[in-house]
Amino acid sequence: MKQARFRATAQPAPASPPSPFVADLLAAFGDAAVLWRPERLRSYEYDGSIDVGHPEAVLLLGSGGDVPTAFRIAARHGRPVVPRGSGTGLSGGAIPVRGGLALTFSRLRRVIDIDPQNLRAVVEPGVVNLDVTRAVASHGLYFAPDPSSQAACSIGGNVAENAGGAHCLAYGVTTNHVTGLECVLADGTTLETGTLCGPNRGPDVPGYDLTGAIVGSEGTFAAVTGVALRLMPVAEAVRTILASFATVDDASRATSGIVAAGIIPAALEMMDALTITALARAGHRGLPPDAAAVLLVELEGLREGVEEQIPHVEGILLESGATEIRTARNGQERDQLWKARKGALGALGQIKPNYYLQDGVIPRTRLLEVLREVAVVSERYGLPIANVFHAGDGNLHPCIIFDGRVPGEVEKVVRAGADILRKCVEVGGTLSGEHGVGLEKQPYLPWVMSDADMSAQLGLKRAFDPDGRLNPGKIFPESRVPRPVAA
Numbered sequence: 001m002k003q004a005r006f007r008a009t010a011q012p013a014p015a016s017p018p019s020p021f022v023a024d025l026l027a028a029f030g031d032a033a034v035l036w037r038p039e040r041l042r043s044y045e046y047d048g049s050i051d052v053g054h055p056e057a058v059l060l061l062g063s064g065g066d067v068p069t070a071f072r073i074a075a076r077h078g079r080p081v082v083p084r085g086s087g088t089g090l091s092g093g094a095i096p097v098r099g100g101l102a103l104t105f106s107r108l109r110r111v112i113d114i115d116p117q118n119l120r121a122v123v124e125p126g127v128v129n130l131d132v133t134r135a136v137a138s139h140g141l142y143f144a145p146d147p148s149s150q151a152a153c154s155i156g157g158n159v160a161e162n163a164g165g166a167h168c169l170a171y172g173v174t175t176n177h178v179t180g181l182e183c184v185l186a187d188g189t190t191l192e193t194g195t196l197c198g199p200n201r202g203p204d205v206p207g208y209d210l211t212g213a214i215v216g217s218e219g220t221f222a223a224v225t226g227v228a229l230r231l232m233p234v235a236e237a238v239r240t241i242l243a244s245f246a247t248v249d250d251a252s253r254a255t256s257g258i259v260a261a262g263i264i265p266a267a268l269e270m271m272d273a274l275t276i277t278a279l280a281r282a283g284h285r286g287l288p289p290d291a292a293a294v295l296l297v298e299l300e301g302l303r304e305g306v307e308e309q310i311p312h313v314e315g316i317l318l319e320s321g322a323t324e325i326r327t328a329r330n331g332q333e334r335d336q337l338w339k340a341r342k343g344a345l346g347a348l349g350q351i352k353p354n355y356y357l358q359d360g361v362i363p364r365t366r367l368l369e370v371l372r373e374v375a376v377v378s379e380r381y382g383l384p385i386a387n388v389f390h391a392g393d394g395n396l397h398p399c400i401i402f403d404g405r406v407p408g409e410v411e412k413v414v415r416a417g418a419d420i421l422r423k424c425v426e427v428g429g430t431l432s433g434e435h436g437v438g439l440e441k442q443p444y445l446p447w448v449m450s451d452a453d454m455s456a457q458l459g460l461k462r463a464f465d466p467d468g469r470l471n472p473g474k475i476f477p478e479s480r481v482p483r484p485v486a487a
Ligand SMILES: Cc1cc2nc3c(=O)[nH]c(=O)nc-3n(C[C@H](O)[C@H](O)[C@H](O)COP(=O)(O)OP(=O)(O)OC[C@H]3O[C@@H](n4cnc5c(N)ncnc54)[C@H](O)[C@@H]3O)c2cc1C
Pocket: 047, 048, 082, 083, 084, 085, 086, 087, 088, 089, 090, 092, 093, 094, 105, 125, 146, 147, 148, 149, 152, 153, 154, 155, 156, 157, 158, 159, 160, 161, 162, 163, 164, 165, 166, 218, 219, 220, 222, 223, 224, 225, 345, 346, 434, 435, 471
């Protein structure tokens, strides 16, 4: 499904001949690695959000070793640098809102080291998430964070956004699965944080947790050039249950009931009727067409433990009003269910051409109330909103579906999104569970952060990037962040 591009910044006049900045990049990296003609820049103006920005040039990195040179050239010309992975981000993080250089990691796709004994792998940042699991599967291992975009998004992008996924309920998000990083700071210095690689490296290092600070920093602290990942052994037994409900309220009650019973499934996902309809139209089979909502509950662990939990979970589902419960009988049926869940956003294109996805987080106990409010917002603006989300985490993804060609529609969509996020914050939640603040939620940051909170965070930003060169215009309201100047 293609996203609409609406909130464009002014497009700069095409540079011809190349500007002195571009000329220096061409001299350092050659024609094949530097894109600068307007028609070649198009694909780098967008990500999965509704915004657009125009880079002056794109550098297709050939190795992490290119990054310090690129940073120095950018600094000399006073240009900002925006790291970019696969461009699937949903908060505008990779959009070059202030022009400058888009630093693209997609060619850095090597799995450098697999250390099955220590459950570690070291990869380049452009490696696609799912390719990590493919690379280590023969050792009976996998990489747990599994964004629904995992067939496309990069590990560098996952690190920058602290990405989550369906199976993060039990195992935690990206930060819990990264043990070390190789990074380049804005001044060109390369540093290693945490435990990067090597079988004889200990599990931790003394000093501040710089790995923890960089994970989730949305490309504003450093460019990540290497990532050490924690791997997990594939569970002995996995059971996937699909439960149908006649109301979203019942499905919400079941979600709270399961967690309140002290059961933490590997995944606990909800899809509503609109999503189910879209999936059916997109050709996905196996979801109950009349359900108002379904829950996908995955239990995994030791065989005996899983078998013991199943009747318990089924009991809670039935007590909460489940109208049908099915358990996948084999790997193929399980894969089919996950294919539907992971293809849900794309399928929404069957309803309307564009979507605007929210990423609010709420206390699980307020699920029912907030989903009701989402329905009210949908009515208020006359916009369909599909709910497909990580219910167990309280990480909502109300997806506002619209047609960007209709005049005034985008403004309505943005207002509807803000109303939903406002409700999430009011009930004690927050603005982002896994997609980052980026550009899109930046105006709402003061809802969840005091001036003192922001000042402390910006102090950290200055320590990493004193001149504000890295991914400017993201996370914090414009007025709070310095503009880069020529070195
Ligand atoms: C259909 C769909 C489903 C999705 N499902 C999920 C989901 O379940 N869970 C989830 O968490 N997200 C999800 N996402 C959002 C997105 O896929 C993630 O945020 C992902 O981590 C972005 O990775 P990317 O490689 O596309 O990064 P990009 O979009 O290219 O960049 C994202 C951010 O990372 C920074 N960055 C990228 N590479 C580097 C690097 N090497 N060094 C420093 N900074 C870097 C960029 O500057 C930017 O700020 C989904 C997106 C889509 C389109």
